[in-house]
Amino acid sequence: MMRHSLSRLLDKPLLKASLLSLSIIASILVMEQKGILEPLELRAYDLMVRLRPGQEPDDRLLIVGVTETDLRRLNVATPSDRTLAETLAILQAAKPRAIGLDFYRDLPQGLGQSALLQQLQAKNVVAIHRISNLADEQIPPPPGMPPEQIGFNDISIDRDGVVRRTLIFAQEETSFAMQLAFTYLEKDGVMAEESPEEAGILKLGKSTFWPIGSTAGAYRTADTRGHQILLNYRNLVVGRRVTLSQLLDRQVPADWIRDKIVLIGNVAISSKDFFYTPYSPSQKNEHQMSGVEVHGQTISQILDAASGKRPLIRSFSNGTERLWIAIWGLVSAIVAWRMRRIFPWAIVQVGILATSSSLGFIALTQGLWVPVVAPIVSAIAGGGCVIAYRAQMLQRQNRMAMTLLGQNTSPKVAQTLWENRHDLIQSGHLTGQQVVATMLFSDLRGFSGISENLTPPDLMRWLNEYLSTMTAAIHHHQGVVNKFMGDGIFAVFGVPIARTTPEEIAADAQDAVNCAIEMAQRLETLNQEWGERGFGPIQMRVGICTGTVVVGTLGNRDHLEYGVIGDAVNTASRLESCEKQRQPDPCRILISESTQQYLAEKFALEAWGMIGLAGKQQQVNVYRVVANQDVPVNPVAISIP
Incomplete structure (x- = not known):
C-alpha cells in the first residue's frame, strides 16, 4: 500500500519537475564548490569593479614614480643610493607624515650608501624586503633598520595573473602598505589593537580586518595563506603622481608632500614591476598597474576602512552562498512551472537574471562580494530544466491526444483539433x-x-x-x-x-x-x-x-x-x-x-x-x-x- 502511494506521489508532474530542478541546482552547487565557475566569477567581479562608481584620487598619497626618462637622465638602470638619499632629504624638508621606499637596498647601488642609510633612520620612513616562500628569492631589508620601519612588498596574484587580494601579515611580518598606514594613523591617535571578537585579529579604528578564506566570494582554489584581505580598489588612479626628475628639480609644491604618505617606486617599463588588475581589460595602452601603485591602493583602502569612509570587501559564508545560489534556481523553476507560454516566461527569466546580477553589483558597491555567475547559471538551469520537462510532457500529451483523436478522426x-485546443x-x-x-x-x-x-x-x-x-x-x-x-x-x-x-x-x-x-x-x-x-x-x-x-x-x-x-x-x-x-x-x-x-x-x-x-x-x-x-x-x- 505504501509502495503504491509512493509510486502515485512520484508520478505527479509537479513533484517530478521539482525533483528534476533540485537535482540540477544541486549539480550547479557542486560545480561551484569544485571551482568550475571560478574563472567566470572572477571575470564578473572584475567587470563590476570597473562599472561601480570610482573614488576620487586619494589626496593623502603622493607617488614619486621613477620613469624611463628619469633613468636615462641619470644614466642608470636603477637609482643610486646617493640619488635616493637626496630624494628623501628633499621630501623630509616638506614634512611628510610617512615615506615609503619601494626599492630593494640590501646591497649598495653606486655611491652614497652611508647617506642613504642615514636618511632611512628617520622614524617616518618605511623600506621593503621580500619574504618569498623560496629561500633563494628572499631579499633582506636595508641594513640597520628597525623592524617597525620595514615591511614586505610581496603581492598576492590570482592564477589568472590578476591582483584582487592583498597580503597584510605573513610569517609574523607586516606588509609595506600596513606599516605605512600604521605610521600615518599614529599621528591621528589610531592604534592597532586586537579585536574583542576574536584573538589574533587586527582591529584598526572603526574596522576589523578579518582574513579571507580559500572560499571567499567566488574563490575556490586561491592560496589565502597568511592574513589576506580583498583589495578594494579606489579607482584606476589612486593618487597624485610626479616623476623623480620633477622632485629633484624642486618642481613639486610642498603642500603636495606635507602631512602626506609619499611612495617612491619604479614605474619604468624596464623594471617589470607591473601587475594586471580588474581595470586591465578596459585599458587601451597601459594594461598593467605598477607595484608601487598597487601598494598605494592597499594603503588607501586601510586608511578609509580605519576611518569608516569605505568598507573592506567581505563575503558570505560558504553555506549562505549556497543558499543564495539555490534560491535563484528555485525562483526560476517556480516561475517556469507557473507560466504557460514561452515568450512571457523568457521576459520574466531575463528579469530574474538581471535582478540577480543587479543585486550582486549593488552588494559589491556596499562592500559585499556575492557570486553572480553561479546564480545566473542556477536560474537558467533551474528554469530551463522545468521548461524542457514541460515541453517533453506536453509532447507526450500531444502524442497521446493525437492518438486518441485519431481513433475517431x-x-x-x-x-487541427490539437492546434486549436485553446479554443x-x-x-x-x-x-x-x-x-x-x-x-x-x-x-x-x-x-x-x-x-x-x-x-x-x-x-x-x-x-x-x-x-x-x-x-x-x-x-x-x-x-x-x-x-x-x-x-x-x-x-x-x-x-x-x-x-x-x-x-x-x-x-x-x-x-x-x-x-x-x-x-x-x-x-x-x-x-x-x-x-x-x-x-x-x-x-x-x-x-x-x-x-x-x-x-x-x-x-x-x-x-x-x-x-x-x-x-x-x-x-x-x-x-x-x-x-x-x-x-x-x-x-x-x-x-x-x-x-x-x-x-x-x-x-x-x-x-x-x-x-x-x-x-x-x-x-x-x-x-x-x-x-x-x-x-x-x-x-x-x-x-x-
Missing part, C-alpha cells in the same frame, strides 16, 4: 467555417452476405484489412477520413484547411477522383488475395460530389466529432447508393457535374445523364469514371456517350 482533423478549452467547440470541398462516399456491394459466412473475429480482421487499405489510398491523395460506417467510408478532400482559389478546389476534386481510381485498383488486388484464401470477389460503389459545406465540431465537451454538413454531403452519399443494379465494373465511381467541371478533361468519363436521387427534388447530372484496366489512371480526357 483522421490525423489531419486530429492535428476548445475556452468554448468547447471549434468555430464553424464554410468551405468548398469534395466529398467521397464508398460502400461494399453484398457485404451482408459476406458477413453471414464469417465468424465475428474473422469478419473484423477481414473488414479492418479492407478499411486499412482504402484509408491508405485516401491519405495518399490528401484526403481526410471523416468516419467509418460499417463497411462504408466517408472521406473529405479540402479540409480542415479552407481552400481559397479555384485551382485549390480543382486540385481537391482531382485528388478525390484519383483516390477513387486507386481504391478500385486496390480492390482488385484484394480480390485476388482473398480469392487465394477462399473468399469470393466483392464489388464497391463510390459517389463523389463537390460543393459548399460547413465544417466544425459537433457534440459537447464529453464527446466531440468533426462534422461536415451540407447538400454536397447528401449528394455524394446518394450517388454512391443510386442505380445499384448498374454495376459495369467491380468498382463503380459516380461523380456529380459539380465535380466534373473541375477535372479539366483529365479523366475518362461516361455520361449517365440526369438522375433523380433519393431525398433530392432536382435531378443531378451524373458521370461515371472509367477506371478499368484498359484505361490509364490519368488519361487525356475522353467522352463516352
